[in-house]
Amino acid sequence: MTQKLSVSDLLDIAPLTIDDIHKILDRAKFFKGALADRNVPQTLKQKIIMTVFVENSTRTRTSFETAVLRLGGRLINWDEKISSAQKGESFSDTLNYLNGYAPDALIVRHFEYNAPHFVAGIMDCPVINAGDSWREHPSQALLDAFTIQEFKGGIAGMRVAIVGDLAHSRVANSNVALLTKLGAQVHLIAPQNLQPRSVSDNVRVFDRLEDGLTDCDVVMPLRIQKERMDSAVIPNDTAYFHAFGLTRERLKLAKNDAIVMHPGPMNRGIEIADEVADDPHQSAIFAQGANGVPVRMAILDLLAGNHHV
Ligand code: NCD
Numbered sequence: 001m002t003q004k005l006s007v008s009d010l011l012d013i014a015p016l017t018i019d020d021i022h023k024i025l026d027r028a029k030f031f032k033g034a035l036a037d038r039n040v041p042q043t044l045k046q047k048i049i050m051t052v053f054v055e056n057s058t059r060t061r062t063s064f065e066t067a068v069l070r071l072g073g074r075l076i077n078w079d080e081k082i083s084s085a086q087k088g089e090s091f092s093d094t095l096n097y098l099n100g101y102a103p104d105a106l107i108v109r110h111f112e113y114n115a116p117h118f119v120a121g122i123m124d125c126p127v128i129n130a131g132d133s134w135r136e137h138p139s140q141a142l143l144d145a146f147t148i149q150e151f152k153g154g155i156a157g158m159r160v161a162i163v164g165d166l167a168h169s170r171v172a173n174s175n176v177a178l179l180t181k182l183g184a185q186v187h188l189i190a191p192q193n194l195q196p197r198s199v200s201d202n203v204r205v206f207d208r209l210e211d212g213l214t215d216c217d218v219v220m221p222l223r224i225q226k227e228r229m230d231s232a233v234i235p236n237d238t239a240y241f242h243a244f245g246l247t248r249e250r251l252k253l254a255k256n257d258a259i260v261m262h263p264g265p266m267n268r269g270i271e272i273a274d275e276v277a278d279d280p281h282q283s284a285i286f287a288q289g290a291n292g293v294p295v296r297m298a299i300l301d302l303l304a305g306n307h308h309v
Contacts, residue, residue, distance in 0.1 A: 005023060010129060011117055046306075049106070051077045051078065053109045054108075059265075065077075073104070096122060102124070105128060109132070140175075144288065147287065164189075164223065168228040185203075188203060188206070189244070193233050218260075224267070237269075241273075259283070
């Protein structure tokens, strides 16, 4: 019998207790082992999980879908492009109909700030935020924390550099909230115009990559989120790579055994050099991506699973 979380939705990191976070990370570890042994408890058997993606996605969507199917659940994908939204139906009317079909959980990605809270206000089932605007992407932060724990043995005391477009990054926001809660120190490195809107304790901001990388255990470059920017502030790709691109030479400023992570999609040659992305010793990027499945299985299981199996 798995103990449930103190929350009934996963919308942001802030409401999660340390105990909730450990339950998710422990359950993810269990599922990672169960996947390797091909012996996964079917805790979503008979359950219907809906996905509502109103913004593009590769990793988040396919790893959530894989997680549902691995747990024996069934999926219904609401696809905005072929839906009645194209016929003028409001988002809240759509959600009220979907709620009437009584799904067992709903996973939402939306370009609007706080949209998952709006969705949770309508739905009776657990709602899982798969990323909203530049605000939060909690399941990404959980899989990032899981990966750091796996590669580094723990999170407390780790120094994690997040580099790049911090002003528009929900991944950075959720990671800062989660990693500092777990006792890590975060270095946020960005040019002045891409720096975060506010910072909390245990976070330091740098505007030179060389200064921020010193003694880091983890380095996480981020994509420039051009779709969320005014065209006037979009940096030139070559100039950006010159100043902030993570090359092997620059990575040497971090600890010798530092790992590199990236939430994807990577823009090679802009925020990260090929030699770093594909480094067999220091790049944890594809392992991090693969961890999306067990971590999202844990989230789904703890929020919507049958716990008598
Ligand atoms: C990110 C996202 O969509 O928030 N990717 C992801 O989910 N792994 C980051 C991005 O778009 O750059």
